Amino acid sequence: MTGAGRTPLGRAGRLRLRHSLDVAERGADLLEQKLRILRAEHERLLSAERSAAGAWRDLLSEAEDWLLRGLFLGGEQALDAAAEGIGPAEVTLRWTTSMGVRHPAAAAVSVPARSPTTAAPTNTALVHAEAAYGRALRAGVEYAAAHAAAELLGAEVIRTRHRVRALRRHWIPRLREALDRADLALEQAEHEDGVRRRWAARSPER
Template sequence: MSARPQGRAGRLWLRQRVTAAEAALDLLERKLGILRDQQDELHRLAGATGEEWERRCREADRLLTRATLLGGRRVLPLSSTGERAGLTVEQTTLMGVTYPRRVVFDLPDRPAPFPSGIALAPARRACRAALEAACAHAAAAAAAAAVDAEVTATRQRVRAIERRRLPRLRAALNEIEVALEEREREDGARLRLLAGHDDRP
C-alpha cells in the first residue's frame, strides 16, 4: 500500500479508497455474473456444434466411401475444382472480452471440371457441410475458451480485492480511527483540566 497522509487527512484518504475498492468489487462481481451466463451458453453451443460436426463427418465419410466404391479411387482427385477455400472470422465483444462470433467458410460451389460419377456430388456437398460444421464448432470452442480465461482472471481480481485489498484498507482505517479517537479523548481531558484550572479563584 502506498504512503498515506496521517491524521484526519489519512482517515479521509482511506475512506475514499475503501469506497473505491467496494465499487470495483461490485462492478467485477456483476461482470463475473454476466460472463458466467455467457460461459454456460457458449459451452452448450460448443457441445452442440461438436456433435453436429461429428455427425456431418460421419455422413461425409459414408458418402465418400460410397462414391469410391461406385467410381473407384480415381474419382476423388477428379472431384477437385482447384479453387481455394477462404475463412472469415467474425468477432464480437462482451464485457471487454473479444472472441469469435462465427467463422464463415467460403468455397465456390462449382462443379468438378470432369465428370466424376453421380455419387460424388452428394459426397462433395456432405464434405462442405462437414467443413462448415467444423468452422461453427471452432468458433464456439474458441469463444468458450476466451470467456473461460476472462472468468478465471475476473475471479482472481475479485478474490484479490476481497481477501487482500479491502481487509488491509479497512484495518488501516480502523487503526487510524482508533488513534484519532484516542487523541480526541486526550485533547478533551486536557481542555477539561485547563478549564478546571481557570475556574480556580
C-alpha cells in the same frame, strides 16, 4: 491511494482510507455484477459450442461414409481425379464484443463451385462425398468459431473472478483494518488532547 498497511495520521488520513475503502467496495460490487453477466454469457456460448461440435461430428461421419463408398467403387485414382476440380474455400468471421471481450459471433464459409473445365467425379458416391464434405466444412468452421468464443469468454470469467477475490479477500480487509487503526488512533489522540485541556484548565487554580 493511501497504502492499507500503514495507518495515516489525523482526520485527513482517515478520510483518505474511508474513500479508498468505498472505492474498493464499489469496484468489487461492479466486478461481481460483471461476473454474473459473463458467466451467463459463457454458459450460453458453451451450449452453442456443444451443439456445433455435435453437428460437425455427425456431418463429418456422413462425409467419411460417402468417401469410403466412393473409394470402394472407383479407387484412389477416382478420388484424385475428383479432387482436382475443387478450389480452396474462404472463411469469413463476424466479430462482436461482450462485456469488453471481443470474440467471434458467426462464421461463414464460401466453397467455390467445381470448375466447368474439370471432369465430374466418376461415381455417385464421390459426388455425395463432395457435397457432404462441404457441409462438414461449414459445420467445422462454425464449431471452431463457437469454441474460440467460449474460450475467450471463459478466460475473462477467470480474470474477473480473480480480481473479485483479490478485492474481497485481501485489499478490502486490509483497508478495513487500517481504517480501524486510524479510528483508534484518532480516538486516542482526541482523548489525550482532552486530558491535556483539562490539565491546562486546572493549572491556574494550582
